[in-house]
Amino acid sequence: MDFWRSLLGGSSQKRQAAVNNPQQRLARFKRVYSDIVQTWHKTPTLANDAPAMVHIRMGFQRITTILNDESRSPAPHLCLSFASSQRIYTAVSKIAATACNEGIVRDAVAVFGALIDSEEEDFLENEQFAQALMNFIGRISGSGNMGLGEDTEAEIVELLFGISAKIRLQPEILPIWFTSPAPELHCRGGNQGIDFAGVTQKEDFPLCYQLIDHVHHEGRIGDFARTGLLYIFESASKSPDLEQWVVGSDLPTLMATGLGALYSQLSRKLSILHPKENLPLILSFSDYSEMTVPAEAESLFSPDFQVHISTFLSYLTFWQDVLEHCRSEDVRQTLIDHFQVLFLQQLLYPSLLESSDMDGGSSVAVLTYLRRILDALDHPELIHMILHYLLALPDWANGSHTPKSPVAAKRRMSLMLLNEPDNEDDRMNPSLFNLVDLVLSSTLSKNSQTVIAALKLITVILGKHHGYAIGTLVKIVDVHHKDLHRTVGALNAEMETYLGLALALAGETGADEAYENHLKDKLSILESHPCSLKMLGLPNCSLQTTSFFNAQGPRDVGPHYLILEDPLFKSLLDLLLTFMTNDVETNLALTEAIITLGACAQLRLEGWLCVDPSEYHFDENIDQEPEHFENENLRDMYKASRQPIWSSSAAPPLLACLQSLQAQVDALRTNIQDFDEHLLNRKQAFRIHQEITDAAKSTPSQPPSIRPSSEAPPVRTWTPQIPKYVLDSSATPSRTQSPRGRKEGMDQRHLSNSSPASPAPSKLGGQTLVSSPSRGMSPLPAPQPAHRERTLMADVLTSLTEVASSEALKRRIKFRKCGESGEVEVITSNPPVPSKDNAEITSDADAERAKGDNSREASLGHVLTNLTILQEFVLELVALLQVRATLFNEVRFV
Template sequence: MDFWTRLLGGSTKKQAAANNPQQRLARFKQRYNQILQTWQKTRSLANDRDALSNIRRGFQALTAILNDESRSPAPHLCLSFAAAQQIYTAISKIAATSHDEGVIRDGVAVYSALIDSEEEDFLENDVFAASLMNFIGRTIGSGSMGVGEDIEADIVELLFGIAAKIRLQPEILPVWFTTAAADTNGRLVNQKVDFAGMTQKEDFPLCYQLIDHVHHEGRIGDFARTGLLYIFESASKSKTLEQWIVNSDLPTLMATGLGALYSQLSRKLSILHSPNDLPLILTFSDYSEMQPNSQAESFFSPDFQGHMDTFLSYLTFWQDVLEHCRSVDVRHTLIDHFQVLFLQQLLYPSLLESSDVDGGSSVAVLTYLRRILDALDHPELVHMILHYLLALPDYAVTSPKTPRSPAAIRRRQSLMLLNVPEKEDDRLNPSLFNLVDLVLSSVESRNPQTVVAALKLTTIILGKNHGYALGSMIKIMGVHHREPLRTVGALNVELSLYLNLAVSLAGETRVDEAYENHLKDKQSMLESHPCSLKALALSTLSPHASSYFDSDAGPRDVESHYLMPEDPLFRSLVDLLLRFLTNDVETNLALTETIINLGLCSQLRLDGWLAVDPSEYLFQEADLESQEGSNDNFRDVYKANRAPKWDSSAVPPLLACLLSLQVQVDALRADIKDWDEHVANRKQAFSFHEEMTEAAQSTPQMKPARPSGELSSGSWTPQVPKHVLESSTTPSRTQSPRGRKEGLDARSTPVASPIPSKLGGQTLVGSPSRGMSPLPAPKAGNRQTTLMSDVFANLAEVANADVLKRRIRFRKPDDSMMVEVMLSKYQPPPKEPSDDAGADAGAEAKDDIREASLRHIITNVVILQEFVLELVALMQVRASLFNEVRFG
């Protein structure tokens, strides 16, 4: 033991010396004096490398000593010395005049060590605050020397830490925020300001430094936005700060900053995939024949994705500020600036100026609006945007329940005057052309990209903000009776019709598995729909969650309603559905998603568009007479279970359109040899690709997470119809529900399987037409699986290359709901030129003639089958979940 004691004795003495407060203070003073001497003796510090190196070592030594002392027990003599001698003033001057990034970085570290010590009240010291902000202003302020992003991030992180302390300790706010416009009682003196407010950076330089960096990406932007968020949250604890923000140019800077980021987005946009990076499902189609506009920027380019991410981050920051700001005046001042400077002066004009003729501006605006609405959840912002762009009667933000202060009222009035045009004819009025007009015209466009962009925007509005779509995007009429008129017998007949239709389109293979997945998926989607909250909420619970602020902004209450037969949007959807076999794949995926989202509203009756109107039921009276003498309850049950019939004129338009598509498929089956075999091979290729992709993504050591749509024990279990179970012996290999949940973005995982939800939902990975929560891109380890599936697909294609390349024409006569398949053996021989050739050409020009390759049509047939199965699942789950049919 004596040996080990003697051996360790030296290190014990050294450690004791290091922890000795007096000796630590002596070393600290020595290092500090060396820094001062080096600085004072050097004429041009920026050009003397040896002096810069000595100062850097000195700064690093000071930081190490301060950090060591902060972890040691009291007394903390070095921190006391630093506070008494105000060493930070010298450090600020030395670092700012060095023009050296290394010295600046080490100077920031010294400031951080002083602040982190939480002693000597550095954050409550006016001199400390002034020296720090002067240092930062000369380092990263406007006109300052340029420093690297890592150093800038360290400085902004330092500012964030101070803002966090102000949020927790409001009493230190006066140190960092002072205003010469305040009277002796701390109240702001009324001053005449224009719409931009007062620019007085000297009042609150910390706040202005944060606002200058909120647009950055990465750490810089994250720290700046969060720090500024804390400043706005502190406004509710300081009346002086609250009035200063209202009167300052801070709201203007925030709104114009958002507008600047939006303006950086390309005016013309192409949402086509690169030919070298197509998802599998697109390779089985004519997608490669679509040519992008050379003047449009690609949605999938890294530059565009960077600009879009930055814009959405700042938009989300706006939302966070409004959620955390408890000051009514500040919140409504921000909303006013958002409305005038961004919505009315930038976003709506870009909608107004968009065009489908120039090949990309309509696609861009529709895509940007979709991303904006998908990112926003704040009720006031959503209310303002949709009420204005949809030209709803009360599009202006309703008056707040809490009255505004006189200063806030004056600020709003001056801001509104800015938006008044000199001439009345120059006023932009959404009542003349609004988002509804743009969507309706875009859905009918001949440009597939425009159609896809319009459908995806429609899906977002129908899904997230359904109350705003009623009466604007979709025309409805109220329901005067609450009890359902549809019967369980009619439901069984309709389910059987749709199921038989699905099987006749693409065979029985994997139908049972697909339908089971759809049932689970649709239950999850119905339960999470905004309109379902009221229908499923317990009577003792309020369907609306309590909010953190009082606001009248919100959508209209959604009551039970019908879809009007002449609704323009629905008629356009049916018209698109009629051309399903020749549509491009992305259009069909977006189309099916829109129709499914329309049916997810629990308050929308299915009668008349998806299901047969009960008034059209026809029953055999003889069957009812046979039940005479039975009690009333038994008779009611029997009546509800009868299978009705109906005239052909009573068939709902969606079913009629699907039956027309079935006729087209039957014509192809009769003319093309081995049609059913081609369809089965295509389904097998998609299935194989999906299974290999899922196998590569899951590891044996980790059990896959339970999907959100999977049913928990004890919940309602969907019953697969016996017809489906008996019609296929294919074992179920996928237990997780498929749905429209996975995001289709540039960074999504490529899964190109036509299994229920992925075709009806987000199959096209990387497509801008799907959800906005992208999954990570596939890693190199998945390349083997992708290669195997590609080889499998290529073998199937090569074996039938000549047959699958055959082009088939489809003709839809003008004002007709029937599409004729113009097969080769039915095509008439070319006519000889004659006098009436011009008349024949004119008549034929009115017809809508489109063509596609056989492999493209087969892919769309597989998608169509999955869509029909989705409709069946939707009808069955709705009937069980919302008691939509009578059982007695």
């Protein structure tokens, strides 16, 4: 046995030695390569000879294996030297290009990859190698050539990406892959069209054109192409020739028109209604299913639309990555000019101008696309360009940079001439109709989808780009005095008023825990607001960061008051007055917009959310000033802590609207038997649903693969240098999971450090209340419930859901406005009977609305859901008052 083992072991050792022997490896390599070439020469029509193609594929694979083995073996590397001296890559490229076979192409790409990865013989510094590779790729890829599968195309683009990465790290090899054109080409004359489009010179830099052809793809292809092209733009700052070539070529035009093409693929009409078969619980507990999708409108949730919008946004974020990484001022300015003229002025703004609320979805589409664009972008130049133009803002910042090179200046002049209309009357001017006009008209629309889309866009602008909203979306008056007039006593009185209102609307059940969650939620929102950075920054510490791009941005936001006649604020109040019959998504978007408005640290709350200090009155009989105050500071503290009273006419508009809604709820309680019991069941269903959802998410045994894709954090290749707590908060949170849909992003330690300093603690009578659902916070105590308990909760939720869909909750509630007084009369009816009479009732209601009747109606179940949301909103306002007072010191104690 030992004898046989020694023989076998010796044989294995000999084979291993043969593999590692450079001379024997070279001999095998030569035989395989010679066999490939002979087969090619002996086959007149390779594309029609299947056995020959199989033989060549096997040869390519063996060559790749030998090259990879040699790269991992010690020197000498004779096969690589032979491959370089004999230029085998030329034969490989010709064979693969003439075979018209995807398998051979893929194996040939692997051969080129093995040569490049070897990092020997300086293949990337070899002009013949570069020419052979680019000729090969040029013949097999692109429009009109052989169709390649996605995997093969991804491997080709990955190979090109690797070359771009090498050029970025080794700028000296750039002249091998990029041929600088003759100087006279930069300065040659031409007609306006050629000057505008730039000069197409694929033969100068075929690598760059191959990447630009693939940047719009999704998946690996697009990722490799965009990153590779990013490296090319970054290299432009290190090569004056490449810089001038990019400016004078049609590359900026291709990038801008490619972005426009992806935008044009998006549906002109859009429906943002959730599919009826997969409604979130809060929407299923309402009349949401009665809403209909407009004809010809594509669904926001359809897979095809998600692919299109994802592709467009990926390309849009690629633009900001390019501007961030490109250090060449002329290249950056040329790109910005093309973005502004070809995409913003000639495509995005016209789509805004042509949108209509009458054609069933075009306004919804434009508003949604603008929201997604503004939410996806972080680069200040692109944001400034878009909002500055669409809002018709004056030039708060310096004008655009003048290009240094004559070529860049000529390109800009050509673009400006292109944008000039033949007829002056055809000029599209945002000063006549801009984004503000579209948003304000959309908030007044009878189409709830249009209102929702407008409110969501308002929230993004107010929350993420607040400086651009001042003076445009929101009319303000600047504060010229810095003294604080609101007192801590007034804050406590206002908080008690709003708290009492919240409890009167929907009871105490769940209010305690909900309020605690809102405190943390508001702390996160306030800290992440752009206007808070200056107020929360350390003294003598500048928040400005040194950057190479132009310092363009919004106007500085100083302390200001909200003008009560502001059209946007009045629209929000009008929507709030019809809260009970609004659809649920409208109310969620409305409350989020109001909270976002109040999150601005520079906006004073007096007059719209809080009582104007000039309206304070003090009860002389109760708050007698002690006569024996020896310390003047104590006397001032006592005066500031007194709780004022105010007349009903002095109530801020927001509070007056909420009190009007409370009167409607009181009427419902009077007219509907067991109203509070129905309301309690509705809140209990939301609570249990939230507990089940949170328990499922926190179960350790749950595999990560079943996590919904919608919960995945957005992937961005560039992040601005701003504080971490700003980056941790979501700009466009979802509000359809519970009555408090905004997710909370703060940890418990952050709240515990700030709560003790609050001047006005929670005043809920010290009672321990039943828990309620919260924004992203699990209401369950640790440890998590067992599987049996979760099953039990699911059964309870099923029972509550059946109760929520009972006939008793389908009765119609009509809210009718009475005359000029503005009071709302509540009229209840019996549950509808599913018969012809029900159809007649519905048609009568539609006829009344068509006649301009001021009445609105909804089912009792719908009203209960909206009432639950309304209580959460009022608790949010209380939390906003408390956290603002703590964080910004905006009330005085003396």
